[in-house]
Amino acid sequence: MTGAAPPPAGLSDPGHGLRLRAWGDEDAAALAAAWAVPDVRGASRAPADRSPEAAARWIAGAGTRAATGLAVDLAVCALDGDEPWGEVGVVRRRLRAPAEGGGPTREQVVWEVGWWVLPDRRGRGVATAAVRLLGTWAGPALGIGAWVARIAPDHVASQRVAAGAGLTRRGRFDAEHELWAGPLPPGPPPGGAPGRV
Numbered sequence: 001m002t003g004a005a006p007p008p009a010g011l012s013d014p015g016h017g018l019r020l021r022a023w024g025d026e027d028a029a030a031l032a033a034a035w036a037v038p039d040v041r042g043a044s045r046a047p048a049d050r051s052p053e054a055a056a057r058w059i060a061g062a063g064t065r066a067a068t069g070l071a072v073d074l075a076v077c078a079l080d081g082d083e084p085w086g087e088v089g090v091v092r093r094r095l096r097a098p099a100e101g102g103g104p105t106r107e108q109v110v111w112e113v114g115w116w117v118l119p120d121r122r123g124r125g126v127a128t129a130a131v132r133l134l135g136t137w138a139g140p141a142l143g144i145g146a147w148v149a150r151i152a153p154d155h156v157a158s159q160r161v162a163a164g165a166g167l168t169r170r171g172r173f174d175a176e177h178e179l180w181a182g183p184l185p186p187g188p189p190p191g192g193a194p195g196r197v
């Protein structure tokens with residue numbers, strides 16, 4: 001990714017009734033509330049300060065993170081609503097990971113995918129559909145062919161999300177995580193090609 005990748009607009013999966021959109025100023029309170037949920041906080045790149053003001057600053061930085069090729073973080077919403085249900089995102093990291101196409105593990109720059117869904121929206125296929133939707137866009141838009149995820153060995157729900165998005169377990173990453181990796185889901189997005197913000 002060379003940067004200057006704007007978050008998509010109109011990136012939707014009508015079959016699962018959801019869409020992805022950029023975080024906006026109006027989401028600061030909702031994002032701060034989500035960061036207060038312990039397992040969401042553990043799965044997000046939230047700052048130490050979890051106040052609505054900090055959430056507003058984090059949201060304000062999203063455009064720069066995308067434009068400089070560092071990360072793209074998108075809110076998951078209903079097809080016909082703006083209320084955030086969760087988040088999916090990709091971040092560029094230097095990690096020990098298998099080479100694309102399956103080579104030996106070595107330190108390299110990889111794209112890591114992450115996800116969280118608010119507790120009252122879980123168990124309905126939201127995370128799996130949203131990660132797949134992100135992938136159909138991120139492959140061509142960001143020019144990436146593969147991504148990785150770090151998942152705890154006992155986190156069955158996330159393992160199912162990863163498997164549903166085409167990732168496979170590659171082995172132990174560190175004391176708390178296993179590394180999953182795979183190709184991005186093939187496009188186009190179920191709702192058609194997205195526009196731009």
Ligand SMILES: CC(C)(COP(=O)(O)OP(=O)(O)OC[C@H]1O[C@@H](n2cnc3c(N)ncnc32)[C@H](O)[C@@H]1OP(=O)(O)O)[C@@H](O)C(=O)NCCC(=O)NCCS
Pocket residue numbers: 039040043115116117118121122123124125126127128129150151152155156157158160161164
């Ligand atoms: C992990 C998480 C994103 C799953 O969200 P979700 O929208 O409920 O996931 P889905 O509905 O798409 O379910 C995906 C799969 O996990 C299974 N699953 C969901 N919750 C589960 C649970 N508590 N225990 C076991 N399996 C579960 C589903 O049955 C489904 O399995 P299938 O693909 O075989 O049908 C959500 O629990 C969450 O946000 N957790 C906290 C944040 C987090 O841990 N993020 C990931 C860090 S690696």
